[in-house]
Amino acid sequence: MDIATRVYNHRWKLDPIVRSLIDTDFYKLLMCQSVFTNRPDTRVTFSLINRAKDVPLAKLIDEGELREQLDHIRTLSLSRGESTFLRGNTFYGKRQMFRPDFMEWFENFRLPPYHLERVGDQYELTFEGTWPEAMLWEIPALAVLMELRSRAVLGRMKRFELQVLYARAMTRVWEKIERLQELDGLRIADFGTRRRHSFLWQDWCVQAMMEGLGPRFIGTSNCLIAMRREVEAIGTNAHELPMVYAALAQNDAELAEAPYRVLADWQAEHSGNLRIILPDTYGTQGFLDRAPEWLAEWTGIRVDSGAPEDGAEAAIRWWQAHGQDPRQKLVIFSDGLDVDRIEALHRKFAGRVKVSFGWGTLLTNDFRGLAEGDGLAPFSLVCKAISADGRATVKLSDNPNKAMGPQSEIARYKHVFGVGKQKAEAVQV
Amino acid sequence: MDIATRVYNHRWKLDPIVRSLIDTDFYKLLMCQSVFTNRPDTRVTFSLINRAKDVPLAKLIDEGELREQLDHIRTLSLSRGESTFLRGNTFYGKRQMFRPDFMEWFENFRLPPYHLERVGDQYELTFEGTWPEAMLWEIPALAVLMELRSRAVLGRMKRFELQVLYARAMTRVWEKIERLQELDGLRIADFGTRRRHSFLWQDWCVQAMMEGLGPRFIGTSNCLIAMRREVEAIGTNAHELPMVYAALAQNDAELAEAPYRVLADWQAEHSGNLRIILPDTYGTQGFLDRAPEWLAEWTGIRVDSGAPEDGAEAAIRWWQAHGQDPRQKLVIFSDGLDVDRIEALHRKFAGRVKVSFGWGTLLTNDFRGLAEGDGLAPFSLVCKAISADGRATVKLSDNPNKAMGPQSEIARYKHVFGVGKQKAEAVQV
Numbered sequence: 090m091d092i093a094t095r096v097y098n099h100r101w102k103l104d105p106i107v108r109s110l111i112d113t114d115f116y117k118l119l120m121c122q123s124v125f126t127n128r129p130d131t132r133v134t135f136s137l138i139n140r141a142k143d144v145p146l147a148k149l150i151d152e153g154e155l156r157e158q159l160d161h162i163r164t165l166s167l168s169r170g171e172s173t174f175l176r177g178n179t180f181y182g183k184r185q186m187f188r189p190d191f192m193e194w195f196e197n198f199r200l201p202p203y204h205l206e207r208v209g210d211q212y213e214l215t216f217e218g219t220w221p222e223a224m225l226w227e228i229p230a231l232a233v234l235m236e237l238r239s240r241a242v243l244g245r246m247k248r249f250e251l252q253v254l255y256a257r258a259m260t261r262v263w264e265k266i267e268r269l270q271e272l273d274g275l276r277i278a279d280f281g282t283r284r285r286h287s288f289l290w291q292d293w294c295v296q297a298m299m300e301g302l303g304p305r306f307i308g309t310s311n312c313l314i315a316m317r318r319e320v321e322a323i324g325t326n327a328h329e330l331p332m333v334y335a336a337l338a339q340n341d342a343e344l345a346e347a348p349y350r351v352l353a354d355w356q357a358e359h360s361g362n363l364r365i366i367l368p369d370t371y372g373t374q375g376f377l378d379r380a381p382e383w384l385a386e387w388t389g390i391r392v393d394s395g396a397p398e399d400g401a402e403a404a405i406r407w408w409q410a411h412g413q414d415p416r417q418k419l420v421i422f423s424d425g426l427d428v429d430r431i432e433a434l435h436r437k438f439a440g441r442v443k444v445s446f447g448w449g450t451l452l453t454n455d456f457r458g459l460a461e462g463d464g465l466a467p468f469s470l471v472c473k474a475i476s477a478d479g480r481a482t483v484k485l486s487d488n489p490n491k492a493m494g495p496q497s498e499i500a501r502y503k504h505v506f507g508v509g510k511q512k513a514e515a516v517q518v
Numbered sequence: 519m520d521i522a523t524r525v526y527n528h529r530w531k532l533d534p535i536v537r538s539l540i541d542t543d544f545y546k547l548l549m550c551q552s553v554f555t556n557r558p559d560t561r562v563t564f565s566l567i568n569r570a571k572d573v574p575l576a577k578l579i580d581e582g583e584l585r586e587q588l589d590h591i592r593t594l595s596l597s598r599g600e601s602t603f604l605r606g607n608t609f610y611g612k613r614q615m616f617r618p619d620f621m622e623w624f625e626n627f628r629l630p631p632y633h634l635e636r637v638g639d640q641y642e643l644t645f646e647g648t649w650p651e652a653m654l655w656e657i658p659a660l661a662v663l664m665e666l667r668s669r670a671v672l673g674r675m676k677r678f679e680l681q682v683l684y685a686r687a688m689t690r691v692w693e694k695i696e697r698l699q700e701l702d703g704l705r706i707a708d709f710g711t712r713r714r715h716s717f718l719w720q721d722w723c724v725q726a727m728m729e730g731l732g733p734r735f736i737g738t739s740n741c742l743i744a745m746r747r748e749v750e751a752i753g754t755n756a757h758e759l760p761m762v763y764a765a766l767a768q769n770d771a772e773l774a775e776a777p778y779r780v781l782a783d784w785q786a787e788h789s790g791n792l793r794i795i796l797p798d799t800y801g802t803q804g805f806l807d808r809a810p811e812w813l814a815e816w817t818g819i820r821v822d823s824g825a826p827e828d829g830a831e832a833a834i835r836w837w838q839a840h841g842q843d844p845r846q847k848l849v850i851f852s853d854g855l856d857v858d859r860i861e862a863l864h865r866k867f868a869g870r871v872k873v874s875f876g877w878g879t880l881l882t883n884d885f886r887g888l889a890e891g892d893g894l895a896p897f898s899l900v901c902k903a904i905s906a907d908g909r910a911t912v913k914l915s916d917n918p919n920k921a922m923g924p925q926s927e928i929a930r931y932k933h934v935f936g937v938g939k940q941k942a943e944a945v946q947v
Contacts, residue, residue, distance in 0.1 A: 247729055248729060249692070249725065249726045249729040249730060250729070252688060252726075253688055253689060253692040253726075255685070256684070256685035256686070256688035256689045256692070257685070257689050259681060259682055259685035260682060260685045260686050260689055263678070263682040263685070296677075296678060297678045297681075297682075300676055300677060300678040300679070301678060
């Protein structure tokens, strides 16, 4: 390294974890544009939720460092090159996916303030603002907490211990890729931004997937990495859309309609591979049973909770009942994936439907067993919309362990959406 | 990297494997000084011997590239810093290990010409000159051939394949080190220069040993790495001394005395930890049976062929028979070591003698099973003195698979040294 570079590097007060507003999941930007159009003034609060109570984040992560990282993110704005990429790139075969009015807003965007408080061994971290503003905190907030926790553990390790740690992690990822090479017709994407070990590690994993899987690796959800590595940016929509729409419903009838209202708004904007149903927010089976006919025309479905085989079979039955050919439909699995499950699902569904995988935490953060006390194992950290215009949001999911919201509201939602007994599945990552 | 560095790097016509005359085993320099004093004018021929006939070196390694590397080595001379290190450093607690007259010679030294010819799928590579000149080819020649073979295999691999290859190799070395951490009182050195995977890899292994084993890692045989990493340079003497002395013997009586004559010359020059007997050149048991009394006073013994337990037990019995306390004696194991054998030998001999290990090829070149067709597995390549003043050299060793020399001479040596039936052991590395 030359002297100038070293001197320049010494000027950094911190080593920023998130260095770009597009170091985020592509679907956040898609949803942001949709919200910017349809619900720009709704006030939403996002909140960090650490489902792993045994991971004492406030003991592991220094509050000052956390504030520095979050403050740094608030200084970020879209760079000229990033803007050019978003304006000029073809996403899913479509030019100008992002409209000029949205881009103009986004170019002037800064993230709103955060509220951080230590409560016991955990942090309370919330973000309030208009929906399009507050929602863009989710991914960088998660990435910062995950990486600060990694750094806390890594900071105690010696140089060659560290080298060997990464050597082992690389070997593990590569051995997974070698197993995936055996799956004919595989289509798999990286969905691991939010709970990644670190930015550089995610970037490494994406490149390893590119080399190891070739065209079977279809892209990454991370917009910045997609730009830099010249692969597709992948993603459609998430639970926050029906959750906020539902919270805003004035009565039970509106509530029952809310999930479909979301998709009607979405359909007005998007076609093709972006028309993917995420049916599990208030129970997959009920969602499908009451779905309007036009939804069966959509491209596919994303299975994100519950037993994935059940979700896929339910979708297949539903398509058949509506005269659709399941073989022309896309099923995207994205919940708790690792190679065993990917292999099993591919075996079971390849040929019956078009199968695709969004591989998250166990791609970009499988450091299980590699550090003392398993201190680098991934854990279940989320950042969710908890209220909209002052009303609590609710998620039921197909797994009661993923449900959230006030108990009374959960009961009301279960009643409205006809959700009966559910099977609990462990939430690992 | 800054632009100037890049431009500078582009000027290199080749990426030199050996970049320093002290990128060699420390004992070659010790022996060189001894030879420089006692037999400066003896003409010796060294020759490459590939014991692994199934490794077609001439198919794997381009002759032009090999010549370029060897030619580059002939341009090397001792740098000022290297000379200062050799003149000023304390080796084995002794200052001025290298005498001014030897250093003056070495500062003006260049390696003599080589003779290279392709014969079938192998290379014939020989070095002729005075003994002090020709002997310094051994280690760089081996290192060049080993690393060119590595490069040939690595050159066919893709970027992430390469990363994962090294990740796996690093993990393997580290797991060995973790096992060695369990051995109380371990003393172990790197002896892996000659058949290393590459210079950078040996350097990595040494650093990993330093961090992982702390004071249990006692140093490296590689003089350049010892200088750069500030660890001890380790080594004493090798088979070439008795082999050449023996070849020069005028009759059977002189022949029988030759191995002891070597050590008498050595004793005149060295004390302490440098007084290590290497008894196996013409059979360990016979060597000990006929050894003069003064040799029992020496510091220890190096066990380099045959079943290592047998060699160590023979030495213990011999010391006891000569009224020496084996617990005060050093036994250095240096043949075909890997962790299993190190553990077993440490368990068996720690406490009974002072145990030390010189760990070679399976420290610095354990890439077994890591490349396609096992193309990076180490193999048994040596570079030996084959004649002295026109007379063939002979080595018997405690393993007939390591014997060398003309058959008639082997028979004569066996007779003179009273070597009967020997047990053959596979020569792996």
